Amino acid sequence: MSYFRADNLSLHFGGLKAVDAVSFAVEKGEILSIIGPNGAGKSSIFNLISRIYRPTSGRIFFEDQDITEEPPYDIAKLGIARTFQNIELFENATVLSNLLVGRHRHSTTQLWQELLFLPSVRANEKVHRRRVEQVIEFLDLEPYRDKLISGLPYGVRKVIELARALCSEPKLILLDEPSSGLNVEETDDMSFWIRDMKSELGITVLMVEHDMSLVNRVSDRVIALNYGRVLAMGSPAEVQQHPDVVAAYLGA
Amino acid sequence: MRFLFKTDYEDDIKLFPHSGYLVSYGILLALLLIAPFVLSSYLMSQLVFVCIYAIVGVALLILTGFTGQASLGHAAFLAIGAYTAAYLQKYNVPFPVYFLAAGGLTGIIGAMVGFPALRLTGIYLVIATISFALIVEEILARWESVTHGNEGMRVKTLSLLGVTVPRDSPTFYFLCLSVLVLTIVGTLNLLRSPTGRAFVAIRDSETAARSMGVNVALYKVKSFAISAAITGFAGVLFAHKLSFISPEMFTLQLSIEFIIVILIGGTFSLHGAVLGAIFIVMIDPFLTYLKDDMPGMIAGIAATFGASTATAGNIQSKVAAFASLNGLKGAIYGIIIVLFVLFEPLGLYGRWLKIKLFFQLFPLYKRATFKRQKIYVKSERNR
Numbered sequence: 001m002s003y004f005r006a007d008n009l010s011l012h013f014g015g016l017k018a019v020d021a022v023s024f025a026v027e028k029g030e031i032l033s034i035i036g037p038n039g040a041g042k043s044s045i046f047n048l049i050s051r052i053y054r055p056t057s058g059r060i061f062f063e064d065q066d067i068t069e070e071p072p073y074d075i076a077k078l079g080i081a082r083t084f085q086n087i088e089l090f091e092n093a094t095v096l097s098n099l100l101v102g103r104h105r106h107s108t109t110q111l112w113q114e115l116l117f118l119p120s121v122r123a124n125e126k127v128h129r130r131r132v133e134q135v136i137e138f139l140d141l142e143p144y145r146d147k148l149i150s151g152l153p154y155g156v157r158k159v160i161e162l163a164r165a166l167c168s169e170p171k172l173i174l175l176d177e178p179s180s181g182l183n184v185e186e187t188d189d190m191s192f193w194i195r196d197m198k199s200e201l202g203i204t205v206l207m208v209e210h211d212m213s214l215v216n217r218v219s220d221r222v223i224a225l226n227y228g229r230v231l232a233m234g235s236p237a238e239v240q241q242h243p244d245v246v247a248a249y250l251g252a
Numbered sequence: 253m254r255f256l257f258k259t260d261y262e263d264d265i266k267l268f269p270h271s272g273y274l275v276s277y278g279i280l281l282a283l284l285l286i287a288p289f290v291l292s293s294y295l296m297s298q299l300v301f302v303c304i305y306a307i308v309g310v311a312l313l314i315l316t317g318f319t320g321q322a323s324l325g326h327a328a329f330l331a332i333g334a335y336t337a338a339y340l341q342k343y344n345v346p347f348p349v350y351f352l353a354a355g356g357l358t359g360i361i362g363a364m365v366g367f368p369a370l371r372l373t374g375i376y377l378v379i380a381t382i383s384f385a386l387i388v389e390e391i392l393a394r395w396e397s398v399t400h401g402n403e404g405m406r407v408k409t410l411s412l413l414g415v416t417v418p419r420d421s422p423t424f425y426f427l428c429l430s431v432l433v434l435t436i437v438g439t440l441n442l443l444r445s446p447t448g449r450a451f452v453a454i455r456d457s458e459t460a461a462r463s464m465g466v467n468v469a470l471y472k473v474k475s476f477a478i479s480a481a482i483t484g485f486a487g488v489l490f491a492h493k494l495s496f497i498s499p500e501m502f503t504l505q506l507s508i509e510f511i512i513v514i515l516i517g518g519t520f521s522l523h524g525a526v527l528g529a530i531f532i533v534m535i536d537p538f539l540t541y542l543k544d545d546m547p548g549m550i551a552g553i554a555a556t557f558g559a560s561t562a563t564a565g566n567i568q569s570k571v572a573a574f575a576s577l578n579g580l581k582g583a584i585y586g587i588i589i590v591l592f593v594l595f596e597p598l599g600l601y602g603r604w605l606k607i608k609l610f611f612q613l614f615p616l617y618k619r620a621t622f623k624r625q626k627i628y629v630k631s632e633r634n635r
Binding site for chain 1: 457468
């Protein structure tokens, strides 16, 4: 059994087949990239996994458990975190409280305990804070701890979103175009972090990406999609030379 | 300028970031404690109303300011609290019991309002809460066996542990003040815990909150319940302060006043609830003063500019007629809201922060510091 598996996954909007019978598997500890032209259905697959959309048909399995019918908030509790293509941060909160929301799935305190801020709540908060600090250190976010998101530049927001996902201590992380809108140096940093996430934190990565140099540098395997269907699957070099992929990008 | 050096994770959790806060809040508390022995009975009465409005303001801030769910139904929650107290009082239930019962019942009803409100956002939620308030108002008027309908209910003098506490006594003021302080402290505790952060997350992006494991529906209902329960507690105090309650006291106008409290005070901090409460309680006597004295004043000014006695008298009666128009108060409230939303969206507390920063940075203050930046437009929002 694979670590994560999508089985004949389909998403139809009326007659439009955004995702059409896509099957793939992710092995534990690998970095799998999904590439494809605009509108190929890459982000739709992510939205299916995190249950923003309900699949028309097909099943999704994670750690041998069928998660197709899980409510969206339970996906995070199972250990699947994600980032968004168009950053979805909590704009009017500080970086720190954004990252602490990432810890939400680990919070165990009850409402009445929080109203009184009992010692157990305080102790839990410190544990959360320490974990968040580790992520801040990992992603070099020290200068921004108390800044409001609404005042931060795009590149930093992108990293904070990654940080928020890491704060939930995920087993599987879904990165939706981690390098979009980043400059060359920032993309470089991102590629190191993605590899470190795999090697140091032991997180499995599923990533949608357009920047082929980033894909080549970090991916173990690549899936190419077009019109909601899988064109090719294999190592980055194999997929790039696959005739269907070349045709999809350049036109036949 | 003070620089904070954080050396412990405790520094991020503390309620008072540095000793300056302790000093200024200590002074404020001392002033509030000696107030009954210094201020006139009229001002003391106003101060009690400030406390009650501020409690409701904090409740509304939890729901609207921090969870992002607008409500124009808080007068109804206040009414439920007040009527529960008045009803239980008839059966000689002691104050602590009916105080808690009123909060509990209002909280449960708040949660019940929260469920249908889950699918509504923005203006539609506002309409739903208005409808709820109208329903409650109607029930209060019709359910005569419990509420005595439009005749209203008399509320007996508060008796706390065998001691009678008249509504204009310092003890009653201290009771309201301590409920306010407890509410504020409890809310601050909530806001620095996972629940409070989940509220803020729902306000700013439901999609992201959901994908971080926040059960959005559950937390919205929680927010409604907490907000309603606090308003219910305020309702008990309100009933005792007025000593008589009837359905026409809990109209839409009152709900709008509560919205004004947080809009004018500032929706991003609990300070806003208190500042807004002071504003709304103090504007009423000010408007009455204008209504009584302005016609004569304007006529006097006209006379000094050479108007004949007859013209001046004419002006006076015209202005007086205008000042006693029905709905003028509502219009003035409306204008105040519009002006604040346009020119000071951060409210009175935001203005205070700007003034404070101006002096801290003098002469280097930049107007752009508080300018809201909206550079990145979200193209695709999955609600």
